[in-house]
Amino acid sequence: MRRPTLALLLAAMQIAGGSALAANSVPVADAIWFNGPIITIDERQPDAQAVAVKDGKILAVGDKQQVLKNQGPATRMLDLKGSTLLPGFIDPHGHVSMVGFQAASANLLPPPDGANNSIPKLQETLRNFEQQSPIPAQFGVLFGFGYDDSQLQEQRHPTKFDLDAVSQDVPIAIVHQSSHLGVLNGKALELAGINASTPNPEGGVIRRIEGSQEPNGVLEENAFFTALVKIFPKLTADQAVDMLSAGQKLYISYGYTTLQDGRSSPDQVRTAIKAAGDGKLLADIVSYPDILTKGTKELLVAPWYHPTNQPVVYNQHLRIGGVKLTLDGSPQGKTAWLSQPYFKPPQGQDASYAGYGVVKDEDVLAIYKEALANRWQILTHTNGDRAIDQLLTSMKAAEKAYPGVDVRPVMIHGQTLRKDQVAQLKQLKIFPSLFPMHTYYWGDWHRESVLGPQRAENISPTQWVLKEGLKFTTHHDAPVALPDSMRVLAATVNRTTRSGYVLGPEQRVTPLQALKAMTLWSAYQHFEEDRKGSITPGKLADFVVLSANPLTVAPATLNDIQVLKTVKEGQVIYERPAKVAQLPPSFGMHGDPSLPTPPGIQAVAQGDGDLGPALDVIYDKLAPAQP
Structure with missing residues (x-):
C-alpha cells in the first residue's frame, strides 16, 4: 500500500x-x-x-x-x-385607484375625517374647493367625495337643488361615502342624459321628486355608476398614473406594503400596468378587474395574471389576482340585499323594502363556473345576507360542476353574515374578508336605522368565523373609509361606535388576532402566505414601524398609535416627519400628507399631462413643514 x-x-x-x-x-x-x-x-x-x-x-x-x-x-x-416592528400590512380589500380620485375631489367626509355635518357645511366645502383648487376647472366637473347622510344634521341625502345652490352652470357630482350612491346637480344630470322619462336601469334606482317622475338628483348603484362614466373627464395616460400615485401615497402612509384594487376597470388596470412600467409603484398592487365589465377577460394573461395553480408572480410590483363580482350594494346606503326588511326603509320605499340584488342567479352561476374552469380567484361583494345566500347557492352549484378546483374564493364585506351561513363558508372553502371597521363609522346608524338593535349587534361577526375554525381578514374598503390601519385594528378589537357604544361585545377579538387578519391571514387570502405576512426567514422584508406596541397598550388607545415607517423589501418607502403640514379642510387627501413623491410627478407637472399641474398643487400643499 x-x-x-x-x-x-x-x-x-x-x-x-x-x-x-x-x-x-x-x-x-x-x-x-x-x-x-x-x-x-x-x-x-x-x-x-x-x-x-x-x-x-x-x-x-x-x-x-x-x-x-x-x-x-x-x-x-x-x-x-x-418603536415596534411588524410585518407590513396587506390590504385585503380596498380600491387604490379610487383613492386617487378621492385625492382630486372635495373632502365631503363627516368628522373625524372631514368637517361636513350638515348640508350648508357640505355646500361651503364644495364652494371652497372650487375656488382653491384648479382641478374642477381642468376636469370641467366639480367632484366631491365622502358625504354621509347618516352623519348630516338633516338626516337625508342632498338633492340636485342643494347642489344647484352651489352652481347651476358647473356640473357637480358628489359621491356617497359608501361609493354606491351619489348626487348630481341639474347640469350634471343633463350631461348624463337623465330626465323624467329615463327608466331605472337594471340594478339601479333613479330617485324621484315626490309625486312626479322628475329626478331629485340621488342615484343608486348602476344608475349612479352609469352616470359617473358619462360625466367623468377623459384623462391622459400620465394623468391617470398621477391619480393612482396619489392613492398609493396615502396607503403607504398607513403602513400598507401590499395594496388592493378591488374592482378595477380595464382602463384602471392599463393605468397600473403603465405605472409599473414607468417604475412608479413603490408597493405591491394586486388588481381584481370587474368581471361584469367588457374587456376584463382579455386582461387575464401573462405576465400580469397567472392562474391560482401557478406560483404568484409580480411584474414590477403589479399583478392581477383574479376578478371581482358585485352582488348587492351598501347597508348604510340601504341598497344592500337583506333577507329581512330594513329597520327604517329609505325615502320612497314601504316597510317591506329589503334592498335588491344586481346580478341574476343564472349569471352568477355562469361566472362562478367560468372562474373555476379558468382557475380565476374571484372576490364577491356581498353586504346583505340575501346576497350571501346567492353567493353560497351559486358557488355550491359551480363546485359540483368542477369538483376539487379550489380558487380560494373570497366573500367581501359579509356585514350581515348570519350564523347559519358561516358553516357553509367553511364547507365551500370561501374565505371571509369582513368589515368590522363599520362598527365605528356606522354602528350607531345600523342600530338606529339600518338593521335595528338586535341584528346590528352581529355585523361582521369575527368570533363566529373564528369559532368555526376559519381565518378572516379585516379591511377598510378605501375610499369608503381612509386606509387607516390603526382605525381598522382598533375597530376590529373594540367594536366601539362613534357614540362610544360597544356593538356586539361577544364578536370582539384580541389585538394579536386582529393583527394576523391584517398580515398573515391577508397574505393567505392572496395566495402569498409563503412570502409575506410574517417576519420569517426567507420572506420579503416588508415591515411597518409603529410608535407603540399594539399588544401591550390599552385597547382603547390602539387608534392613537402612529405609523413611523413603511418598508418594502428592505427599503423605506415612507417615513413620518416630526412635523406635518396641514391641508385646507376642503382638500381630498387625508392622513399624514408627508408622503414621498413617486418618480415622474415633476415631469407631468412640466406639461406631460393636463392633470399634472393640478395634482402638483396638492403635492406642494402636502409637503412636510420645515422644522
Whole structure:
C-alpha cells in the first residue's frame, strides 16, 4: 500500500480546512433592525430581539447576539429606539385607484375625517374647493367625495337643488361615502342624459321628486355608476398614473406594503400596468378587474395574471389576482340585499323594502363556473345576507360542476353574515374578508336605522368565523373609509361606535388576532402566505414601524398609535416627519400628507399631462413643514 506523500496530505488538510470555514461562514446582512419590540406573527417564534435583511428578504430573526453574527462592515444598523416592528400590512380589500380620485375631489367626509355635518357645511366645502383648487376647472366637473347622510344634521341625502345652490352652470357630482350612491346637480344630470322619462336601469334606482317622475338628483348603484362614466373627464395616460400615485401615497402612509384594487376597470388596470412600467409603484398592487365589465377577460394573461395553480408572480410590483363580482350594494346606503326588511326603509320605499340584488342567479352561476374552469380567484361583494345566500347557492352549484378546483374564493364585506351561513363558508372553502371597521363609522346608524338593535349587534361577526375554525381578514374598503390601519385594528378589537357604544361585545377579538387578519391571514387570502405576512426567514422584508406596541397598550388607545415607517423589501418607502403640514379642510387627501413623491410627478407637472399641474398643487400643499 502506497503511503500518501506530504504534498497530498497538505492538500487534503487545505480542502478540509476550507470546508470547515465554509460551514462556519455566515451571510452578511444589508441591514439589521434592533432595540425595540418585534412582533413576528410567526407562531414558531412570536417575538424577537433583532431581524437581519439581505437582498430584500429576511435573513435571520431571533436573539440579538445570534442575529448580530450576520453583521458585516457595510451592514446598516437600524435602531428602532423602542418603536415596534411588524410585518407590513396587506390590504385585503380596498380600491387604490379610487383613492386617487378621492385625492382630486372635495373632502365631503363627516368628522373625524372631514368637517361636513350638515348640508350648508357640505355646500361651503364644495364652494371652497372650487375656488382653491384648479382641478374642477381642468376636469370641467366639480367632484366631491365622502358625504354621509347618516352623519348630516338633516338626516337625508342632498338633492340636485342643494347642489344647484352651489352652481347651476358647473356640473357637480358628489359621491356617497359608501361609493354606491351619489348626487348630481341639474347640469350634471343633463350631461348624463337623465330626465323624467329615463327608466331605472337594471340594478339601479333613479330617485324621484315626490309625486312626479322628475329626478331629485340621488342615484343608486348602476344608475349612479352609469352616470359617473358619462360625466367623468377623459384623462391622459400620465394623468391617470398621477391619480393612482396619489392613492398609493396615502396607503403607504398607513403602513400598507401590499395594496388592493378591488374592482378595477380595464382602463384602471392599463393605468397600473403603465405605472409599473414607468417604475412608479413603490408597493405591491394586486388588481381584481370587474368581471361584469367588457374587456376584463382579455386582461387575464401573462405576465400580469397567472392562474391560482401557478406560483404568484409580480411584474414590477403589479399583478392581477383574479376578478371581482358585485352582488348587492351598501347597508348604510340601504341598497344592500337583506333577507329581512330594513329597520327604517329609505325615502320612497314601504316597510317591506329589503334592498335588491344586481346580478341574476343564472349569471352568477355562469361566472362562478367560468372562474373555476379558468382557475380565476374571484372576490364577491356581498353586504346583505340575501346576497350571501346567492353567493353560497351559486358557488355550491359551480363546485359540483368542477369538483376539487379550489380558487380560494373570497366573500367581501359579509356585514350581515348570519350564523347559519358561516358553516357553509367553511364547507365551500370561501374565505371571509369582513368589515368590522363599520362598527365605528356606522354602528350607531345600523342600530338606529339600518338593521335595528338586535341584528346590528352581529355585523361582521369575527368570533363566529373564528369559532368555526376559519381565518378572516379585516379591511377598510378605501375610499369608503381612509386606509387607516390603526382605525381598522382598533375597530376590529373594540367594536366601539362613534357614540362610544360597544356593538356586539361577544364578536370582539384580541389585538394579536386582529393583527394576523391584517398580515398573515391577508397574505393567505392572496395566495402569498409563503412570502409575506410574517417576519420569517426567507420572506420579503416588508415591515411597518409603529410608535407603540399594539399588544401591550390599552385597547382603547390602539387608534392613537402612529405609523413611523413603511418598508418594502428592505427599503423605506415612507417615513413620518416630526412635523406635518396641514391641508385646507376642503382638500381630498387625508392622513399624514408627508408622503414621498413617486418618480415622474415633476415631469407631468412640466406639461406631460393636463392633470399634472393640478395634482402638483396638492403635492406642494402636502409637503412636510420645515422644522
